[in-house]
Amino acid sequence: xxxxxxxxxxxxxxxxxxxxxxxxxxxxxxxxxxxxxxxxxxxxxxxxxxxxxxxxxxxxxxxxxxxxxxxxxxxxxxxxxxxxxxxxxxxxxxxxxxxxxxxxxxxxxxxxxxxxxxxxxxxxxxxxxxxxxxxxxxxxxxxxxxxxxxxxxxxxxxxxxxxxxxxxxxxxxxxxxxxxxxxxxxxxxxxxxxxxxxxxxxxxxxxxxxxxxxxxxxxxxxxxxxxxxxxxxxxxxxxxxxxxxxxxxxxxxxxxxxxxxxxxxxxxxxxxxxxxxxxxxxxxxxxxxxxxxxxxxxxxxxxxxxxxxxxxxxxxxxxx
Amino acid sequence: xxxxxxxxxxxxxxxxxxxxxxxxxxxxxxxxxxxxxxxxxxxxxxxxxxxxxxxxxxxxxxxxxxxxxxxxxxxxxxxxxxxxxxxxxxxxxxxxxxxxxxxxxxxxxxxxxxxxxxxxxxxxxxxxxx
Numbered sequence: 363x364x365x366x367x368x369x370x371x372x373x374x375x376x377x378x379x380x381x382x383x384x385x386x387x388x389x390x391x392x393x394x395x396x397x398x399x400x401x402x403x404x405x406x407x408x409x410x411x412x413x414x415x416x417x418x419x420x421x422x423x424x425x426x427x428x429x430x431x432x433x434x435x436x437x438x439x440x441x442x443x444x445x446x447x448x449x450x451x452x453x454x455x456x457x458x459x460x461x462x463x464x465x466x467x468x469x470x471x472x473x474x475x476x477x478x479x480x481x482x483x484x485x486x487x488x489x490x491x492x493x494x495x496x497x498x499x500x501x502x503x504x505x506x507x508x509x510x511x512x513x514x515x516x517x518x519x520x521x522x523x524x525x526x527x528x529x530x531x532x533x534x535x536x537x538x539x540x541x542x543x544x545x546x547x548x549x550x551x552x553x554x555x556x557x558x559x560x561x562x563x564x565x566x567x568x569x570x571x572x573x574x575x576x577x578x579x580x581x582x583x584x585x586x587x588x589x590x591x592x593x594x595x596x597x598x599x600x601x602x603x604x605x606x607x608x609x610x611x612x613x614x615x616x617x618x619x620x621x622x623x624x625x626x627x628x629x630x631x632x633x634x635x636x637x638x639x640x641x642x643x644x645x646x647x648x649x650x651x652x653x654x655x656x657x658x659x660x661x662x663x664x665x666x667x668x669x670x671x672x673x674x675x676x677x678x679x680x681x682x
Numbered sequence: 683x684x685x686x687x688x689x690x691x692x693x694x695x696x697x698x699x700x701x702x703x704x705x706x707x708x709x710x711x712x713x714x715x716x717x718x719x720x721x722x723x724x725x726x727x728x729x730x731x732x733x734x735x736x737x738x739x740x741x742x743x744x745x746x747x748x749x750x751x752x753x754x755x756x757x758x759x760x761x762x763x764x765x766x767x768x769x770x771x772x773x774x775x776x777x778x779x780x781x782x783x784x785x786x787x788x789x790x791x792x793x794x795x796x797x798x799x800x801x802x803x804x805x806x807x808x809x810x811x812x
Contacts, residue, residue: 397734398734399732534730538726538727538729538730539727540730541729541731541732541733542723542727544733545722545723545726545727545733546723559690560690562690562696563688563690563696563729563731563732563735564730565732566734566735632808637801637804638804642693643695
C-alpha cells in the first residue's frame with residue numbers, strides 16, 4: 363500500500379499492548395504512506411490512545427512493533443520522541459509560563475526547532491509573547507500547543523482528540539493550519555477523533571479500531587469503493603448477498619444491507635430488483651463502529667494507560 | 683481569486699464538491715479561460731480540507747480538459763465550458779416531454795418516475811462496468 367516511492371510513514375507489524383491480563387491492542391498490522399492524513403477512529407476504550415502512545419514512544423509494545431519512517435519506535439528514547447510531534451487530548455502547557463518561556467523550552471529541547479516559524483505563527487494569530495499561558499483562552503492555548511508541535515519540525519504529527527473542548531470556529535482555525543502545514547511540507551498527520559463529519563474532509567487514510575482490534579485500514583477512497591449499500595427483499599438471506607454483510611437493517615418487506623463487496627462481486631451477485639448504492643464515509647464508519655468485534659475481543663481495554671491496570675467490576679470474568 | 687465552499691452535510695464527497703463548483707462557475711461565466719485557481723495549500727488552509735483531496739479535484743478537472751497545471755505557476759482554467767447547444771437541448775426535450783406525459787397517463791406518481799429514472803440510470807451504468 364505504500365507503493366514503491368519510499369519508506370512508509372507508519373508501519374505496524376502485529377503490534378500489541380497488554381496491561382496485566384488485558385490486551386488494549388492486539389495484532390495490529392498496517393502501513394501508511396508519507397504525506398497521508400490518517401483518521402484514527404473507534405469507540406472509547408478501543409485502543410486509540412494506546413496506539414498513539416506506542417507510535418510516539420510513550421509506551422513500550424508487548425509484542426510486534428511499530429516504525430515511524432522506517433525506524434522502530436522505542437519507548438522513552440530521545441531518538442523516537444524527536445521524530446514525532448504529539449499533541450495530547452489536554453494539550454498540556456505550563457500555565458505559569460509566558461508564551462516566550464514555552465518557546466524557549468521548545469527550543470532547548472528540540473534539535474530541529476524552528477523559532478522563526480513559531481514566532482511568525484503566533485504573531486499572525488495575535489498571541490503576545492509576554493502573556494502568561496493561564497491568562498489565555500482555551501483556543502489560544504490550543505494554538506500555542508499546535509505552534510510548538512509544528513515548530514518541532516518532526517515529519518509526523520500525532521493529534522489525540524485535539525481541541526475537543528474548543529468552540530467550532532477555534533476548532534476550524536486549528537484544523538485549517540494543520541491542513542495548510544500538511545500541504546506545505548508534506549507532513550504526515552494522524553488524528554484520533556470522534557467527529558466523523560470533520561474526519562471526512564480531513565483524512566485520506568483510515569484506521570478503525572474496536573475492542574483493541576483493527577477493523578479497517580486503508581485509503582478512504584479504496585475503503586469506500588470496497589463497500590456497497592443494497593436494498594433487497596426482507597426474505598433475502600445474508601448468504602445470498604454478494605460480499606460480507608457488515609450491517610443490516612430489516613424493515614417489514616425490505617432490508618438495507620451494507621456489504622463489503624467490490625464492483626466485480628456486485629456485478630455478478632446482484633439480482634433483478636435489488637438496488638445498489640455507493641456507501642458514504644459516514645455510513646461506512648457507523649456500520650463498523652456498531653459491528654460486534656470480529657476477532658475474539660480481549661476485554662474492554664481502557665484508553666488511559668494509567669487507569670488500565672486497575673480492576674473494574676465490568677471486567678470480572680474475563681481471562682486471557 | 684476563486685474561492686471554494688464546502689457543505690459538510692450534503693453527502694457529496696468533498697473532492698466532487700470542488701469539481702462541481704468549478705463546472706458550475708464555468709457554466710455561469712464566473713470562471714473563464716486563463717483564470718488561476720487557488721493553490722492546493724490555500725484551499726486546504728481555507729476550508730480545513732485534506733490537500734490530497736484538492737489535488738484529486740484538480741486532476742479530475744485536468745482530465746476533463748477544464749484546467750491545466752503550469753509548472754511553478756499553479757492551476758489555470760484552460761477551457762470555457764459551454765452549456766449544451768440549444769439545438770441539442772430542444773431536440774432532447776420533445777421526446778422527454780412526451781415520455782413524462784405517457785408516465786402520467788400510466789398512473790406513475792412523481793416519486794415513481796424518479797425511482798424509475800434512477801433504476802434505468804443505474805442499469806446503464808452497470809452495463810458500462812460489465
